[in-house]
Amino acid sequence: MNLQENIQRMREMMGLLTENTISFPITVEDQFIGDNGDKTHAFQSTGGVVVGGMQTKVNKKLKEVYDAGINPDVTDIKVTIDKKTKKTYWSVIIDESKDGRAYLGIATVGSCCNDTYRKRADDQVKGMKNWGNAKPEDHKEIIVLESTSDGSSNGNLTIQGGKYKLKQHFYKYSKSNKPPHPKKPKN
Helix, strand or coil: CCHHHHHHHHHHHCCCCCCCCCCCCEEEEEEEECCCHHHHCCCCEECCEECCCHHHHHHHHHHHHHHCCCCEEEEEEEEEEECCCCEEEEEEEEEECCCCCCEEEEEEEEEECCCCHHHHHHHHHHHHCCCCCCCHHHEEEEEEEEECCCCCECCCEEEECCCCCEEEEEEEEEECCECCCCCCCCC
């Protein structure tokens, strides 16, 4: 048995994800309770308080996929906000990257409630692209979710129990210190 086979066997015994144990797509999902407007769309945190923890959970799974030798990608995000129960449900789909990049994190910013919510959400994007150790050019938009005061929203956002003004940007990013794995030939 060669070194690579031994490493593969040890990873599998330890329960670590390996290229052979990953089945795509991977869904990461959760829910949280937001007791006010800001917290209903605090997918990670607001005011220094972790609320939804989305970025932490998804980024951990992206790292596991990357560490298994596969370039990960975030391909879809769906959100349901129930205004009556104040619960926000989210799901993120991770798949193998098709563009040759390894996406190792997601980030999100947004605004809600008053008439300036769209502008406030858009104004936050530039600052968000400077978080962490990713450069602005390493970011790629996944989706923008938006609902309006008349109750309409785009297909990946559902508002239940009332009307809600919200605009939320979701980005994925690669990291220059974690280059993509070389593409492996198909057998």
